[in-house]
Amino acid sequence: MKQVKCECGHVNPHGTVLCESCGRVLVEEEKSKKVVDMRYEGSARRSQTYNKTIIDKIWNFFSSVKVGVTLIIITLAASAIGTIFPQEMYIPTTEPASIYYESQYGFLGKLYYVLGLHNLYSSWWYLVLIASIGISLVICSLDRVIPLYRALKNQKVSRHEGFLKRQRLFGISKVDELDHSYELVKEKLESKRYKIREENGDILAEKGRFSRWGPYINHIGLIIFLIGGMMRFVPGMYVDELLWVREGETAVIPETNGEYYLENHKFVLEVYDKDSDNEAFANAIENNGMVAKNFQTDTTLYKKSAETVAGEEPILDKVEDYELRVNEPLKFEQFALYQQSYKLDELNQMHFALTNKETNEALGDLTIDLYNPQDEYDLGEGYKVEVLSYFPDFEFDENSEPVTKSRIPNNPAFVFKMFTPEKPDGEVSFVAIKQTIEPFGDNDFKMTFKGVETKNVSAITVRKDLTLGILAVGGFIFMIGVIQGAYWNHRRIWLRRVDGEVWVAGHTNKNWHGLKREITGILQGTGIEEPKDQLDEKEK
Amino acid sequence: MKKRRLVMRTVILLILGAAVAYTLYANFSKDKVHKVEMGKEAPDFVLVDMEGESHRLSDYKGQGVFLNFWGTWCKPCEKEMPYINNQYKQFEDQGVQTLAINISESNLAVSKFLDRHNLDFPVVIDKDGQVRNAYGIGPLPATFLVDPEGKVVKYHTGTLTESMVREFMEQIKP
Structure with a gap:
């Protein structure tokens, strides 16, 4: 185990760039830079040197931000591709997916299906x-937050000259009444709510450190959110079923x-009416014909x-009557029932009359x-009429x-045998909608179609989602992280006495302009010169 | 310290890997998850056959029960009915009961079907779909095998051949 012992005596983990304690630059190539890279405080965030076992290799792969960003981009692209054509669950059930995509979208549709993009x-x-x-x-978070925490916790007040010199904001001043200036600076720092630490006449003023934890809090929220998504696969956590109930029918809720059990008394479809509804709608109704106003199941x-x-016939207790409308679900226990779809006028009963073909005399009505x-x-x-065969569809x-x-019964058909005093052996007739076949020659009697009774059918979504709470908590923590990182800045100001001079350096994780303005205010009238932005100088 | 790091990393990766593996497994088995688990007690039911006789599943404890869910409109169901009938006659005396459960059709449709096919085993109708719901039946035909202890030992969807029917009944012989 190689550790790096800094000249100041602090022992740093291998791979550390800036000593956690004094900030001395430990890596040769970093020394040649004018300004040090302060991301993660120069800590040993990714120990590439521990690349010996397979575990380390997997770990290092996932700890790379480049890999993470690439994964996110690929996922975004894939998610977008999934919206080009409708997913399989949304296509009409009339055609199988293997035919639907090609017939609807041609070659691209077929490709979409063959590549499995429909699911x-x-x-x-x-x-x-x-x-x-x-x-x-x-892994990215763990690999960064732990070293960052260590570095911020171990930082000394008196930082090494090499560290101060390589800060973006840095300046050297000669001040005569240094003690007096120090008191003034401290007072001003305190009024700006800096936390001040002093050691050997050096000052470290720091505020908003907790802003640095924002991204990691944010990641915790994301991970909780993902766990919530994963929980949907756990049996009993998530239900999304469709229940078809005919008017007058009581069905068991899956x-x-x-x-x-749910009983459907009545399905109602209301449309906007030109005369009785708001006049403002008149044009729209004229242009579009029927405009639905309400879908409701009682x-x-x-x-x-x-x-x-x-x-067995179940013994049922009524819980409640409810008018189920779109977006007004009926909630019970952890379930919610939503008005989802409907089918109007499903055949329910048919009326016939036994008729003498010649005289057209009706000899009796029957309802099936x-x-x-x-x-x-x-x-x-x-x-008498006997039903020999029945074909509902x-x-x-x-x-x-x-x-x-x-x-x-989408398209009912019957084979009837009609018994009459005239034909006691019966006559056979095949009757379907709009067609009659008399398989054994001409009959004297026929079944005359008199009418139908229909019923509406409601489709109701049965939903239960116990993961919503987890998703909400995840989302909330995510937002806390965002706010924490976005509205606070981690600012530090160092003052160090070196051979009768005072060295000032400043660092912030963002909003340099704000930090500069703050420093200007703090140093005003103290005789200490404002530190310069070394990046600006470089550009000149 | 290096060892501790390796152990920590291994543990974290294992936990993450397990979560991912579980999610993938759960996603791909979600279509295959049945209400009725293999090796568990078969949900009890009582249904009336075409002769007006009640059949309660739990009354058949001590015998194997061949449960066939079907519909008159379902071609594969129609095809396997004669096979089931032949094997029913073979196994009836060996303690294997056969029950065909029709899904929510009219008495007329079922009785006309029975007239055409001359079936000897009891046929019951699940009028309001309670039994279908309890067994989580999707496409027809669907067959459940219940052993003499009343436990489900097999679930099969799709047409059966006669040799499969024989094999199935052999499997639940007391």
């Missing part, structure tokens, strides 16, 4: 990038362990009151519940057989 934000490499930024943040929330086994059709409908007086398959695509 960019949950891809492994994107997560690895984010995670690397997190690691870089932790992810609540079957505890909560609901009742229930809680299961007794343990029942799944499949499309969610629960009966086997047969007895119309009395020897008239009818289409012809590749063998021209009628089949159903789903259990939702």
Whole structure:
């Protein structure tokens, strides 16, 4: 273990540029510079010399700010690319992603899909990038804050001449009444709220040191924020589900362990009306046609009151009635239900009349519940209709057989057998919307379509997010760090007596103009000359 | 001191690495996470079959239960039904019960389907989707195997071949 012992007796970690205690320049090449690099106080921030094990190599990779900035730029670019086309979760479900991107955006769309950019934000490499930024943040911070803390804690009042000489603000004056001047300077420094330390007739005045911790507080906030993001993957912390509920239906709310149920009484879609709403809207309504004013589902929330086994009729207690509107969620426990989408006029019931084709005489009406059709409908007086087959979402398959695509009655079709006193053996008829097929020749009777009853369906987002608190705390700490670093400056002024002269040097982490003005004020009338800005001189 | 530094760095890197590994793992398994964990008690339910008889899962303790979730509109479900029926007849006497759970369809649709396929095992309808919810069923068909202790031992989505059905039933024989 090589350590660097300074001439002043202080032992510094290997790689230190400026002695933590007296500020003497320890590295040869730094001595040739007129002004020293004061970032991190010349401390041994990155011990490149410990590059022996794989652990050190990984550590040094992540401790580089260049690497960190590169990671951030790559992540920014990737995030931007992800917004060029919609992500997979936002494309319509009517077409699979493999077809959708090409048909919608051509070759570029296909490329987008093939490269996997349609699922960019949950891809492994994107997560690895984010995670690397997190690691870089932790290691960069640790590698800098610890040496910085050491350097600031160990700094001596009497700094080495080489250190003072190489400060950006530096000046030498000859003063006759030095003790008197010192008293004056100290008084003024105190009035500017500097903390003053004195040793052997030298002065170190310092203020706003805590501003130096701003970036690290800020990083702690960021890391907490990232942890919050990570917590979303922990089961039970984050729920985002879609629940479709038909009017009149009571559905179990997913992810609540079957505890909560939601009843949809009614879905309402209101539009702006030219006559009854504010006149100012008239033009806009004229130009755009329908303009939605309100999407609302009238609901009742229930809680299961007794343990029942799944499949049994649950015993429900009403919790509350709630009118669910966009951005006005129904909240219970840790869940929030949002009005998300809707489907208007889903078929629910169909009305038919059994009719004599020749006389057009209606022999009886029947209503079929499309969610629960009966086997047969007895119309009395020897008239009866039997349902031989039911296809809620009818289409012809590749063998021209009628089949159903789903259990939702989007396009209902029936095979009826109609029994009448005239035809006691029954006549078979295939009835779909706008088509009737009589497979066994001409019938005497038919099922006349009389009308439908429809219901609206509401889509409700079920959301739970226990990570919000963590994100808020992270964001808050982040802001504290920003404020701390932005609104305070770490200023130091050194005065040292050297052979009857007084050497003055000043340093600040930012806002040099402010420091110069402050020094001007402090030294005025003390006989001590203002230190010069050595960077200005260089330019001249 | 050098040793301490190496230990510190190793520990910090390990903690960070573990957090990253967990996040990646959780992200990629999130689509595969089931409500019903393997080796855990299968959620109990009671459903009525087409003959009006109640079937409660917990009543079948001591027997293996082959649970098949299906729909009349689902082609792969239709395809595997005869295989399940054949194997049901083989394993019925060996203590393997078969239950086919239809997802929220009408009695008419289900009974017409049964008429066409002549199925012997009990078919129940999960009218309000409670059982589907409890088992976290996504695409159909989905099959769960419950062992004689009432624990879930396997979950499978997609069509089954007849030999798979046999293998599955063999697996839960008491």
